Amino acid sequence: MISRHFDGIGMERDGVAYRVPVRFASAPWRPGLPLPRPVDLSRADHNAVVLLHDDFMDEQASEWDQFLQSTRAAMEARGNADVYIPFCDYSGSAIPASDSGRNTQYVYRKGWTGLNEIARDKRLLLHILVQIRRHLRKLSADDRDEPLFVSHAKADGDTAAREIVDYVQSPGHDVPLHTFYDAMELNPGEDFKARFDAEISRGTLIAIVSDVYDSRPWCVFELTTAKRHRRPIVLADIGGVRVSRTFPYGANLPRVRLDAGGPVGSWIDPLLVEAMSEGLRCDVFLAQAAKVAAAASEVLVMPRPPELFDVIDAEVCPRVILYPDPPLGDIEARLVVRAMAAMRSDSELKTLGEYRA
Structure with a gap:
């Protein structure tokens, strides 16, 4: 599932999309030993090593712990280039000894048991995407959390926007994001236009495109501000009846059709995954482009x-x-x-x- 998602994470034409290669380390490499081949970190500038801890690892706990120790030692030898993202199994069993000794924080999946398989997969992807993007920001000396800016028209998009914000902010949903919603987030006396610009300029924008969204001046301001700052943008289409006017500069952006009337978790988690995937695509492209164009003027x-x-x-x-x-x-x-x-x-x-x- 992880491989399928990252193998087509961005712009697509004729079935060919931007690809982030995913490699598996699970099957035994040598006869008589349970461990896979050592991870070759040299094949990429940056690696995200995702550990999916389960009861099969517990059966060979000592051997797998050695594998983790050697993998993490190889990562440390590369400085801060790579990121380690470990997940506990669904039973909440003890984590490997070496990680416990390092006080390594795991993503605990025990609270996900009430979700169906699709929802658990989306939550797993969301955590991986968020942590990779955080790591890339740290590499560029920006350790701030990135806000999720929810742009919407009050007239017919407020319900969907509020559901997204409430869902993300609920501690019970284990969503590793924080949102910026509207003027209620501001302090009295604050310049709201300047604050909106500041939040959008470093955030990922989800535009709740309702029937009247394109006709609202503040929605146009938010969308064009995100474009001007070259931020990740995903259009969430909840149109119902008729759009009287389409704003032309909502083009060249991924658009997701939402059934916002369905169960909240069934459409919000997939939307958040789309937003973070678009964010990662932008992050990786800008990093690649900087290698060849950073010194070029104009x-x-x-x-x-x-x-x-x-x-x-x-x-x-x-x-x-x-x-x-x-x-x-x-x-x-x-x-x-x-x-x-x-x-x-x-x-x-x-x-x-x-x-x-």
Whole structure:
């Protein structure tokens, strides 16, 4: 399940999507020994080592504990490049001795026993995604929690937004996120526009796209602010009857169709997984692009396909707009290129693959 999810985590065309490879370490490597092949950490710049502790490991507790010790020693030898994400089994049994001696915090899954299998899988993915993204922020010297900003129209999106916020904030749901909801989060006398901008500029935005969302000025402000700061955005479509006006710059973003009338957990956990997956895709792309474009001047790195908004909104048109593969289609690319050329004659539009070439 983890492999299927991470094997197609982002932009897709003709069935080909952005891939984060997942490797298994479970089957015995040598006859007579229960342990798998040692994890080869050198195959990636960064690794997330996910331990799924279970009763089979308890049957060979000593051997598996040695495997964990050697794996963690190899991780420590690489500095802070990698992250360790351990999960207890559903019975809540004792964790391996070496991790206990290190006072290692585990994700305790005993409280998940009331969830069905699909819900447990989504909760597992959510924890993995959040911890990987936290680790990447630490590597960039940003140890702050990232807020989940829930953008919505009060008229017909408030119920769904409130359900998301209540669900995330409930201690019983074990959701490792915190939310920013609306003006009720502000202190009296605070500049609410500046605070909204600050929260959006470092957060992941879920837009509850209801029938009237696109016509509300504050919703447009929140969505365009997230785009301007190049933040992860997921559109949660709860439209019911008729949209009188579609805001054109809600394009080039993942959109999830929600049945917000169903059981709360059945649609909120999958939505949170989509939001964190989009966030991880953006994180990884920006890190990859920085390796090849960090020293280049006048390069605007976009974690999503560019559009007219990005060109016209820029204070100075960049020489190159760099964005993820696959390339834009001819019609869409022609519009963006013409807008760039009107502002700067030597401008170019390139995917990361084209730029590397």
